[in-house]
Amino acid sequence: xxxxxxxVSGGGTNLQALxxxxxxxxxxxxxxxxxxxxxxxxxxxxxxxLARIPTAIVTKEQYPEKEAFEQTILARLKEYRIDLVVLAxxxxxxSPEFVxxxxxxxxxxxxxxxxxxxxxxxxxxxxxxxxxxxxxxxSGATVHYVNEIVDGGEIIAQKALAVRKGETPExxxxxVLENCEWAILPRAVEKVCREMESxxxxxxx
Ligand code: GAR
Numbered sequence: 001x002x003x004x005x006x007x008v009s010g011g012g013t014n015l016q017a018l019x020x021x022x023x024x025x026x027x028x029x030x031x032x033x034x035x036x037x038x039x040x041x042x043x044x045x046x047x048x049x050l051a052r053i054p055t056a057i058v059t060k061e062q063y064p065e066k067e068a069f070e071q072t073i074l075a076r077l078k079e080y081r082i083d084l085v086v087l088a089x090x091x092x093x094x095s096p097e098f099v100x101x102x103x104x105x106x107x108x109x110x111x112x113x114x115x116x117x118x119x120x121x122x123x124x125x126x127x128x129x130x131x132x133x134x135x136x137x138x139s140g141a142t143v144h145y146v147n148e149i150v151d152g153g154e155i156i157a158q159k160a161l162a163v164r165k166g167e168t169p170e171x172x173x174x175x176v177l178e179n180c181e182w183a184i185l186p187r188a189v190e191k192v193c194r195e196m197e198s199x200x201x202x203x204x205x
Pocket of ligand 1: 009089110122123124
């Protein structure tokens with residue numbers, strides 16, 4: 001059973017999808033042992049507390065220097081002996097030094113079909129606004145491993161959805177969450193935990 005740490009900044013609906021998957025047994029190769037937020041008022045913290053999952057708060061206000069901020073996060077993850085880090089709406093870009101601590105053991109959910117509308121500056125509603133402005137007919141979500149390139153790690157799962165006429169960034173965000181993100185994230189987390197447990201990757205057979 002892998003120990004999962006979920007990093008959040010906001011509403012935490014993806015965290016909720018993981019909590020629900022844990023409850024219904026579809027997420028069974030890992031357990032959420034810590035929810036860490038970089039925002040004191042993140043609603044995700046409330047969701048974690050309701051599910052009786054330990055929480056931690058580490059903010060830029062407490063640690064204005066990036067190195068101290070990240071060292072503190074790392075210390076919490078080590079304290080809870082986290083095997084797999086899941087970035088679920090975590091709105092702070094982690095340094096290559098930080099990422100190097102979790103090779104193939106940190107994953108992220110991004111609200112577009114990577115490599116479209118991703119990288120530095122593309123987060124939250126901005127992603128959907130850019131997609132609509134570009135006039136794409138299809139969008140979706142991607143779960144990928146985190147490496148030193150922002151949104152550049154190996155893709156684990158993607159799900160697409162048709163963009164509707166008259167769609168707003170808000171409506172697209174909601175529909176991508178409901179139809180894509182909440183579906184692929186729990187499945188990807190289970191898959192990665194299973195692979196970590198067996199010490200194998202798909203390529204190994
Ligand atoms: C989600 O749409 C997630 O994909 C996005 O933030 C939202 C968080 O929602 N993440 C990024 O944009 C990262 N680049 P949630 O707090 O309800 O899970």
